[in-house]
Amino acid sequence: MTRYFIMRHGETVYNRHQRLQSNTIHTPLTRLGCDQATRMGAALHAALGTGAPVHVHVSDTGRALQTLALIAEETGWDWFAAARSADLREIAMGSWCERSYADVEADVGPIRLPGYLLRPAPDGEDYRAVAARLARWLAGPGAAPGDHVVVMHGLSSRVLRGILTGAPVHPALGAPIAPSLVQGAIALIVAGVESLLLGSAQGESPA
Numbered sequence: 001m002t003r004y005f006i007m008r009h010g011e012t013v014y015n016r017h018q019r020l021q022s023n024t025i026h027t028p029l030t031r032l033g034c035d036q037a038t039r040m041g042a043a044l045h046a047a048l049g050t051g052a053p054v055h056v057h058v059s060d061t062g063r064a065l066q067t068l069a070l071i072a073e074e075t076g077w078d079w080f081a082a083a084r085s086a087d088l089r090e091i092a093m094g095s096w097c098e099r100s101y102a103d104v105e106a107d108v109g110p111i112r113l114p115g116y117l118l119r120p121a122p123d124g125e126d127y128r129a130v131a132a133r134l135a136r137w138l139a140g141p142g143a144a145p146g147d148h149v150v151v152m153h154g155l156s157s158r159v160l161r162g163i164l165t166g167a168p169v170h171p172a173l174g175a176p177i178a179p180s181l182v183q184g185a186i187a188l189i190v191a192g193v194e195s196l197l198l199g200s201a202q203g204e205s206p207a
Helices: 031-048 062-075 101-108 127-139 154-165
Strands: 003-008 055-059 083-085 147-152 186-190 193-198
Touching (some): 003 154, 031 147, 055 062, 147 154, 154 186
Parallel strands (some): 003 147, 055 147
Antiparallel strands (some): 003 186
16 A cells, blocks of 8 residues: 655745745745654654654755754654655756745736635746646555655645645646645545644645
8 A cells, every 4th residue: 555645844934924945045944844843743653653663755955854854853863865856856047036925026916826826936936847746656666566755845735735636727827736735744545535633724824
């Protein structure tokens, strides 16, 4: 049986201040984000224990790696052994990165869409491209049998969960997108069926 434990990184200073994050510049966790990561680690430790083999995957961004470091303190996993992948990164937001939502919207109009989604940047990545790289990841590292722990991002994790659960393709964005979850949540997907190991539905910023 293959199980996927999928989560977004803990809250960052950019989340706190409503700024669009880059995949190449480290955006550190806040104290709340560190607490969220620690709680995720405790929940994973309770669910998986320390002896069972598990595939640990992480986006190669600083905020995801910092989240995994705190998770690993709780679980006893080797942080250095985790498989890093650019395929697990957040949707790339081009020249909008590092700017506040309000600042970008003052220039181009609304970018926050219903359902805690973001409008793609003209010089960034669209949701179809995110789905393509995540499908590639699922056909590669994500295809091994067993338990997979995946630390990634708000929007890209929703696309991954959408693919795994067979969610309908979003009519405007062109990719399957699962419902949004709060930072600190862990989605467990087994045989296409999702449940929550920790956390709840979204009530925070998208990325």
